[in-house]
Amino acid sequence: MTLTVPTTTATAYRLSKVTRTYRQRERTVQALAGIDLEIAAGDFVTIQGPTGGGKSTLLQTLGALDRPSSGSVTLGEVDIASASNAQLSRLRAEEIGFVFQGFNLIPTLTAAENVDMGLEPLHLDRGERDRRVTEALTRVGLADRADHRPGELSGGQQQRVAIARAVAKQPRVLLADEPTGNLDESMRDEILDVLETLNAEGLTLVVVTHDSAVARRARRRLRLAKGVVTDITNG
Numbered sequence: 001m002t003l004t005v006p007t008t009t010a011t012a013y014r015l016s017k018v019t020r021t022y023r024q025r026e027r028t029v030q031a032l033a034g035i036d037l038e039i040a041a042g043d044f045v046t047i048q049g050p051t052g053g054g055k056s057t058l059l060q061t062l063g064a065l066d067r068p069s070s071g072s073v074t075l076g077e078v079d080i081a082s083a084s085n086a087q088l089s090r091l092r093a094e095e096i097g098f099v100f101q102g103f104n105l106i107p108t109l110t111a112a113e114n115v116d117m118g119l120e121p122l123h124l125d126r127g128e129r130d131r132r133v134t135e136a137l138t139r140v141g142l143a144d145r146a147d148h149r150p151g152e153l154s155g156g157q158q159q160r161v162a163i164a165r166a167v168a169k170q171p172r173v174l175l176a177d178e179p180t181g182n183l184d185e186s187m188r189d190e191i192l193d194v195l196e197t198l199n200a201e202g203l204t205l206v207v208v209t210h211d212s213a214v215a216r217r218a219r220r221r222l223r224l225a226k227g228v229v230t231d232i233t234n235g
Contacts, residue, residue, distance in 0.1 A: 015036060
């Protein structure tokens with residue numbers, strides 16, 4: 001069974017002169033400093049860099065969780081910088097999947113129920129929701145664990161449930177913030193295999209990581225330091 005990935009244009013994201021500043025006590029912090037960046041549809045991009053270099057800010061901006069102070073950030077036809085709150089809510093619900101270092105699963109729900117919760121904003125009928133849940137869990141290799149609660153699963157299995165929850169809504173892009181940060185080496189590789197398979201099917205991946213072993217698996221490697229992006233793919 002194969003996940004359906006929406007057909008996209010040649011470019012997933014286009015960022016132009018993006019800045020993000022905020023006040024911290026008595027000073028102004030510039031988290032993003034005039035970023036120009038394009039991410040192709042279907043690409044697998046990793047972002048590395050020092051703590052405080054702007055990685056989380058950039059990921060929040062790409063995820064329509066934050067707006068830039070200036071510049072434009074387009075995903076498809078939507079400019080995150082100028083879109084209405086309703087447009088951003090729709091974008092997050094339908095176009096963007098999120099995976100975090102913490103699995104963020106509800107401990108009292110089964111794997112299937114956790115995946116199903118991610119479909120709530122889409123207002124699908126029961127049959128379509130059940131189909132997508134089964135399809136997503138099958139794709140990450142957990143069809144036989146659908147009725148297991150998080151406490152009955154390993155860390156790698158819990159992260160696979162989180163990935164299934166993200167991709168069940170058939171997003172345009174998947175954003176992952178340190179998705180292997182809580183896992184040992186074997187589980188890390190297990191999760192990377194899942195992500196690479198999804199990417200091979202056409203899903204655009206943007207992954208923030210401190211782990212060079214993760215970064216080396218990507219087609220494109222970016223470094224973000226002091227709010228400035230550098231392409232280090234061939235570095």
